[in-house]
Amino acid sequence: MERTFEEYKGLIDRHLLDLIPAIDTKSNTLYEAMKYSLSSGGKRIRPVLLLACCDFAGGNVLEALPFAAAVEYIHTYSLIHDDLPAMDNDDLRRGKPTNHKVYGDAMAILSGDGLLSTAFEIISRDMTMYMDDVTQLKKRVRAMNVIAKGAGIRGMVAGQSADIENEKNRVSSEMLEYIHVNKTGALIKASMMAGLYLGEPDDKMIDNFTQFADNFGLAFQVSDDILDVIGDVKVMGKNPGQDSKDNKNTYVSLNGLDQAYETLNMLLDNALDAISEYYDNAEFFADLVNKLRVRDK
Amino acid sequence: MERTFEEYKGLIDRHLLDLIPAIDTKSNTLYEAMKYSLSSGGKRIRPVLLLACCDFAGGNVLEALPFAAAVEYIHTYSLIHDDLPAMDNDDLRRGKPTNHKVYGDAMAILSGDGLLSTAFEIISRDMTMYMDDVTQLKKRVRAMNVIAKGAGIRGMVAGQSADIENEKNRVSSEMLEYIHVNKTGALIKASMMAGLYLGEPDDKMIDNFTQFADNFGLAFQVSDDILDVIGDVKVMGKNPGQDSKDNKNTYVSLNGLDQAYETLNMLLDNALDAISEYYDNAEFFADLVNKLRVRDK
Numbered sequence: 001m002e003r004t005f006e007e008y009k010g011l012i013d014r015h016l017l018d019l020i021p022a023i024d025t026k027s028n029t030l031y032e033a034m035k036y037s038l039s040s041g042g043k044r045i046r047p048v049l050l051l052a053c054c055d056f057a058g059g060n061v062l063e064a065l066p067f068a069a070a071v072e073y074i075h076t077y078s079l080i081h082d083d084l085p086a087m088d089n090d091d092l093r094r095g096k097p098t099n100h101k102v103y104g105d106a107m108a109i110l111s112g113d114g115l116l117s118t119a120f121e122i123i124s125r126d127m128t129m130y131m132d133d134v135t136q137l138k139k140r141v142r143a144m145n146v147i148a149k150g151a152g153i154r155g156m157v158a159g160q161s162a163d164i165e166n167e168k169n170r171v172s173s174e175m176l177e178y179i180h181v182n183k184t185g186a187l188i189k190a191s192m193m194a195g196l197y198l199g200e201p202d203d204k205m206i207d208n209f210t211q212f213a214d215n216f217g218l219a220f221q222v223s224d225d226i227l228d229v230i231g232d233v234k235v236m237g238k239n240p241g242q243d244s245k246d247n248k249n250t251y252v253s254l255n256g257l258d259q260a261y262e263t264l265n266m267l268l269d270n271a272l273d274a275i276s277e278y279y280d281n282a283e284f285f286a287d288l289v290n291k292l293r294v295r296d297k
Numbered sequence: 298m299e300r301t302f303e304e305y306k307g308l309i310d311r312h313l314l315d316l317i318p319a320i321d322t323k324s325n326t327l328y329e330a331m332k333y334s335l336s337s338g339g340k341r342i343r344p345v346l347l348l349a350c351c352d353f354a355g356g357n358v359l360e361a362l363p364f365a366a367a368v369e370y371i372h373t374y375s376l377i378h379d380d381l382p383a384m385d386n387d388d389l390r391r392g393k394p395t396n397h398k399v400y401g402d403a404m405a406i407l408s409g410d411g412l413l414s415t416a417f418e419i420i421s422r423d424m425t426m427y428m429d430d431v432t433q434l435k436k437r438v439r440a441m442n443v444i445a446k447g448a449g450i451r452g453m454v455a456g457q458s459a460d461i462e463n464e465k466n467r468v469s470s471e472m473l474e475y476i477h478v479n480k481t482g483a484l485i486k487a488s489m490m491a492g493l494y495l496g497e498p499d500d501k502m503i504d505n506f507t508q509f510a511d512n513f514g515l516a517f518q519v520s521d522d523i524l525d526v527i528g529d530v531k532v533m534g535k536n537p538g539q540d541s542k543d544n545k546n547t548y549v550s551l552n553g554l555d556q557a558y559e560t561l562n563m564l565l566d567n568a569l570d571a572i573s574e575y576y577d578n579a580e581f582f583a584d585l586v587n588k589l590r591v592r593d594k
Contacts, residue, residue, distance in 0.1 A: 020450070021446075021449075021450070021451055023450050023451055023455060024451070024455060024475070026455070026459050026472065026475050027450060027455040027458055027459060029458065029462055030450060030454065030455065030458035030459075031450070034450070077410075078410075081406055081407075081410060084383075084406065086381075086383075086401075086402035086403045086406060087403050087406065104383075105383035106383045106384050106461045107458065107461065107462075109378055109381065109383060109384065109406065110378075110454055110457060110458045110461065112410075113374075113375075113378060113409075113410075113413065113454050114449065114450040114454045114458070116410065116413055116414070117413070117445065117448050117449030117450060117454055118449055118450055120417045120441075120445045120449075121442075121445040121446055121448075121449045121450075121451075123445075124438065124441045124442040124445045124446075125442060125445075125446075127438045127441075127442070128438055128439065128442050131435055131438065134431050134434075137431075137434065137435075137438070138428055138434075141421065141424045141425055141428065141434070142425065144417075144421045144424075145418075145421040145422060145424070145425050148414065148417045148418040148420075148421045148422075149318075149418055149421075149422075151414050151418075152318075152411065152414030152415055152417075152418045153317070153318070153320050153324060153327060153328070153331070153411040153414060153415055153418075154318055154320055154321070154418075157327065157407055157410050157411045157414055158320060158321060158323070158324040158327065160407060161324055161326065161327035161404065161407045161411070162323050162324060162327075164403045164404065164407065165326055165404075175323065178321070178323050
């Protein structure tokens with residue numbers, strides 16, 4: 001693993017729009033709306049993790065780009081739909097007007113649908129290029145399978161659905177964890193697993209990174225909950241205090257700030273433990289963990 | 298090809314819900330909302346065509362069921378999203394309240410997202426079962442690829458987007474054809490091609506059925522436009538005259554009823570021509586064509 005976070009991110013930023021299949025000019029607005037949200041300065045954490053895991057497992061990073069783009073398309077569609085008036089009704093995302101504020105609700109729904117479809121279109125297009133290389137083809141089938149599961153009704157959509165359904169109630173700790181694990185953790189974990197499958201992971205590596213991803217993915221959301229309380233608008237690209245204004249269920253609202261910090265640190269320690277045996281080569285992942293720790297102090 | 302339309306449809310109806318991966322009880326509402334729209338009496342034309350084409354090309358119909366279910370999930374998600382207040386704002390679909398009238402806008406958006414995700418989840422899950430049968434695996438990659446393309450931003454989503462964008466304008470004949478070909482035709486065509494790929498088609502069969510599908514898919518929408526003017530609510534499951542009340546662009550509104558009939562008949566004749574050499578074995582498809590003709594008189 002020779003690349004930094006910024007180098008992986010640079011690769012993704014350069015290819016994220018190129019990888020969208022060429023569409024008819026009659027669908028220009030759809031394309032513009034998709035591009036708008038894809039270009040609005042995301043951290044690219046999911047695709048970076050995918051590429052880094054592929055790299056770590058000895059895979060070819062450049063050949064993993066369609067999968068990296070796919071998880072970012074899926075993440076971006078979920079943000080567009082989440083921001084809709086019928087859902088979280090947010091006007092601001094990453095410091096810019098949300099998709100529906102610019103293109104209207106109908107086009108926002110369709111650009112989300114378009115991004116989700118495009119994710120699987122470029123994955124399947126990529127697969128057709130490996131019809132004569134069965135080893136590579138099988139890696140792609142496994143990678144797609146974890147992405148599809150992580151994005152779907154046993155992953156991200158499940159979490160968002162439980163979140164929406166419970167937004168008016170104070171939820172149990174168990175339900176809050178279910179929401180966070182699925183809404184945020186599932187696609188992060190899927191991105192990491194897909195990256196590994198595109199390389200040559202052994203079973204132990206899969207197990208270790210599964211444990212890493214479970215803890216890191218949940219930590220990512222707990223950190224977000226904390227940041228909403230202590231953060232400022234420049235760092236977050238959205239208004240701090242939005243969650244509590246919306247009476248959102250968060251780790252902080254349910255358990256208080258101190259307990260949320262404790263949970264976060266425990267999760268991050270667990271994540272580090274999970275990859276401790278790769279210490280010499282897994283610096284990239286350890287750095288990510290520690291960045292999340294610092295970020296919230 | 299030994300089965301009738303009703304027999305293929307029976308297979309699909311029996312397995313459409315079974316094939317949804319088991320989800321956590323915390324996501325029950327999401328599952329209920331998906332089930333509601335899947336169970337509301339669709340004609341199942343797309344999955345039936347997929348199975349029939351698979352059968353015609355010598356494939357195993359039962360093994361094609363996950364793909365048949367997938368195209369019906371995709372079709373159903375598109376209806377749920379199209380019916381939303383932000384889109385066509387329809388209260389009635391197949392004679393029942395639309396998804397958002399029952400479950401609210403947020404859950405309707407999510408159940409659509411869930412169905413689209415599930416389509417690709419069950420396709421990828423199916424693929425993982427053929428890791429040791431490369432011939433079957435490759436067929437599935439090809440089938441998925443045409444489905445993903447037909448459903449996405451060069452297919453169904455493109456058509457819906459162009460439709461929404463032009464709903465306030467009188468469109469050109471070229472734009473109307475673009476809308477219909479993509480919004481309705483693309484997924485019908487993709488279903489047929491996916492079915493063939495799951496069998497053992499030769500290049501000629503692919504060419505002939507491509508031509509059949511191009512004509513049949515467009516005819517299907519022209520027939521729908523005509524039915525909206527002449528039909529009754531019992532046959533249609535929605536209120537006739539809805540399109541003209543909504544000032545929708547249709548073949549009838551643009552060209553008049555007589556011209557629409559003429560276009561329909563031309564398309565159906567072309568469809569029949571395309572498969573004329575299979576006359577003895579392609580009765581199933583010829584019947585479908587003629588049913589569409591009768592349906593609109």
